[in-house]
Amino acid sequence: MGLYVLRRLALTVPILFAVIVLSFWLMHVAPGGPFDAELIDLDPKVVESIRAAYDLDAPVWKQFLDYLGGLLHGDLGPSLIYSDLRVSQIIATGLPISVTVGLSAIAIGIALGIGCGIAAALRQNSFVDYIVMAAAMTGVAIPTFVTAPLLILLFGLYLGWLPISGWGGGDLRHLLLPVIALALPKVATLARITRGAMLEALNTDYVRTARAKGLREWKVVTRHVLRPMLIPVVSYLGPTIATVMTGSVVIETIFGLPGIGRAFVEGASNRDYPVVMGVVIVYAVFIQILNLLVDVIYGYLDPRIRQSYGRPEMSTAGAGIGRGK
Amino acid sequence: MAAESSSANRLGTSIWRDAIYRFSVNRAAMLSFWIIIILTGMAIVIPIWGPHTLDAVDWDRILIPPTFENQHWFGTDANGRDMFVRTMYGARISLTIGVLTTLVALIIGVTYGAIAGYFGGRVDAVMMRMIDVLYAVPTLFLVIILVSAFGNNFLLIFISIGAVEWMTLARIVRGQALAIRQKEYMEAARALGLPASRILMQYILPNVIGPVVVYVTLLIPINIIVESYLSFLGLGVQEPFTSWGRLIAQGAAEMEAAPWLLLIPAAFLTLTMFCFNFMGDGLRDALDPKNR
Numbered sequence: 001m002g003l004y005v006l007r008r009l010a011l012t013v014p015i016l017f018a019v020i021v022l023s024f025w026l027m028h029v030a031p032g033g034p035f036d037a038e039l040i041d042l043d044p045k046v047v048e049s050i051r052a053a054y055d056l057d058a059p060v061w062k063q064f065l066d067y068l069g070g071l072l073h074g075d076l077g078p079s080l081i082y083s084d085l086r087v088s089q090i091i092a093t094g095l096p097i098s099v100t101v102g103l104s105a106i107a108i109g110i111a112l113g114i115g116c117g118i119a120a121a122l123r124q125n126s127f128v129d130y131i132v133m134a135a136a137m138t139g140v141a142i143p144t145f146v147t148a149p150l151l152i153l154l155f156g157l158y159l160g161w162l163p164i165s166g167w168g169g170g171d172l173r174h175l176l177l178p179v180i181a182l183a184l185p186k187v188a189t190l191a192r193i194t195r196g197a198m199l200e201a202l203n204t205d206y207v208r209t210a211r212a213k214g215l216r217e218w219k220v221v222t223r224h225v226l227r228p229m230l231i232p233v234v235s236y237l238g239p240t241i242a243t244v245m246t247g248s249v250v251i252e253t254i255f256g257l258p259g260i261g262r263a264f265v266e267g268a269s270n271r272d273y274p275v276v277m278g279v280v281i282v283y284a285v286f287i288q289i290l291n292l293l294v295d296v297i298y299g300y301l302d303p304r305i306r307q308s309y310g311r312p313e314m315s316t317a318g319a320g321i322g323r324g325k
Numbered sequence: 326m327a328a329e330s331s332s333a334n335r336l337g338t339s340i341w342r343d344a345i346y347r348f349s350v351n352r353a354a355m356l357s358f359w360i361i362i363i364l365t366g367m368a369i370v371i372p373i374w375g376p377h378t379l380d381a382v383d384w385d386r387i388l389i390p391p392t393f394e395n396q397h398w399f400g401t402d403a404n405g406r407d408m409f410v411r412t413m414y415g416a417r418i419s420l421t422i423g424v425l426t427t428l429v430a431l432i433i434g435v436t437y438g439a440i441a442g443y444f445g446g447r448v449d450a451v452m453m454r455m456i457d458v459l460y461a462v463p464t465l466f467l468v469i470i471l472v473s474a475f476g477n478n479f480l481l482i483f484i485s486i487g488a489v490e491w492m493t494l495a496r497i498v499r500g501q502a503l504a505i506r507q508k509e510y511m512e513a514a515r516a517l518g519l520p521a522s523r524i525l526m527q528y529i530l531p532n533v534i535g536p537v538v539v540y541v542t543l544l545i546p547i548n549i550i551v552e553s554y555l556s557f558l559g560l561g562v563q564e565p566f567t568s569w570g571r572l573i574a575q576g577a578a579e580m581e582a583a584p585w586l587l588l589i590p591a592a593f594l595t596l597t598m599f600c601f602n603f604m605g606d607g608l609r610d611a612l613d614p615k616n617r
Binding site: 015016018023026027138141149153239253254264268269271284287 | 461462471546554557558560584
């Protein structure tokens with residue numbers, strides 16, 4: 001087990017390196033640069049000296065080596081647009097905001113989504129099941145950039161209960177709407193996945209055997225159904241948690257939250273290379289850690305997977321999300 | 326050989342006929358199918374023969390709510406342009422992008438997955454590691470980088486989205502292809518000396534069509550959403566053209582004064598999402614071998 005984790009960790013190094021190469025190359029090969037738009041009227045010599053100050057006149061491979069060198073010392077470089085800020089400062093202020101909103105939404109998603117999914121599966125084809133599935137279908141079908149403005153319209157403008165934008169220093173009232181908007185599709189997806197996985201587990205031979213030998217129903221569920229049911233849930237949660245922790249671009253834009261999702265979009269449209277790279281690296285690190293966690297949890301949930309840890313061909317990371325029927 | 330292939334064909338059609346039958350008795354899926362057909366028809370026809378044109382400004386009726394007067398059935402926007410025509414034009418762009426991006430993803434994903442699965446071994450390992458790397462970059466991030474890097478013209482938007490969304494398809498096809506590799510008829514085909522391209526086309530692709538069709542139906546709405554996200558962030562289609570995402574973004578900006586500008590395109594987008602999801606569920610049930 002420990003060996004497996006170590007080998008997986010070693011494997012993340014080339015993956016992270018490839019991600020860095022890919023996004024660095026994409027950013028730099030693209031036409032246009034960070035100082036194109038605003039400096040049109042300036043003396044070409046000034047533009048040249050600004051570009052030289054950031055080493056943007058060097059060949060791309062040299063810029064890349066410099067960037068990599070900085071990275072190894074934990075330096076993500078300066079922001080090209082906000083000239084008095086380092087990328088690490090931008091991420092240090094933005095990340096806690098994104099993580100707070102994201103993890104709150106995931107917590108709601110886990111509690112409500114898994115709960116509703118189990119309830120629906122245990123009473124298949126009942127009224128409860130139909131209500132939960134209809135609500136879940138709605139939640140999956142409506143994107144966040146529709147629900148978020150509607151929530152603002154209803155609770156912010158018509159009813160006037162909650163503030164419609166801003167961070168408010170982490171004030172709960174400011175957090176409520178963005179967290180709800182972000183949580184709704186997670187609740188819906190988790191309810192669908194849970195219900196499908198639960199129904200599949202309930203129809204297995206070993207559950208029939210457990211019932212036949214007279215085990216009480218709740219014991220059948222807790223002992224034989226919950227564990228296999230959790231596998232598709234966990235494989236959905238892994239990448240999803242990484243994504244929401246890095247900040248929902250849309251939610252942060254609509255609610256005016258100063259998280260790193262918004263920093264990323266601004267950075268991408270301003271060609272603020274180091275900021276974009278910084279956020280991509282944070283995301284890539286998160287996703288690697290969470291995929292590893294998912295695979296380790298698989299091992300606890302299913303002994304057959306645990307035994308396969310010895311074999312090299314074991315990549316479940318980000319594998320197909322079990323969509324239940 | 327000829328007799329065998331014709332009997333295989335007959336078996337093939339009956340499997341497909343079964344699937345079509347099962348799909349056609351699924352009311353939600355059929356209703357969704359017809360709604361999409363009607364919506365597509367309106368998206369084609371209305372911008373051409375509608376009561377107004379896409380960018381005609383009605384100076385006397387700016388930001389009016391939906392009304393029958395002067396045929397502004399969905400009202401007008403802040404520039405006095407007719408929302409009915411604009412919503413239908415948005416449908417045209419959104420549906421086109423949804424279908425074309427999925428087509429791009431389909432071509433890349435199926436080719437890539439089939440090759441990896443057919444050759445297996447080291448080729449497969451290298452090709453799958455490359456997908457692992459791409460999976461480590463968030464989809465929306467990658468699309469945003471691509472679009473902001475290479476400008477936002479219509480063609481590049483759908484190539485960018487398609488170039489990002491093919492990976493799951495590749496994995497599905499590769500998994501199926503790996504499973505089929507072990508079958509006796511594949512061994513027979515190889516023993517007969519059929520070239521790899523012919524084996525891919527004739528034996529592997531027909532076998533992967535079921536799951537691919539289901540995933541494609543679910544990928545179209547995903548791609549419509551991705552384009553809408555981009556347009557919402559101002560990175561998608563540009564004026565005077567419009568898509569549902571753009572209309573929703575503009576509507577959200579005016580929603581206090583004119584909520585219909587947000588609600589109408591949002592309702593159409595949501596309806597479309599419902600329809601594609603129901604169709605995907607229906608197709609999965611229809612093509613699932615366990616249901617036979």
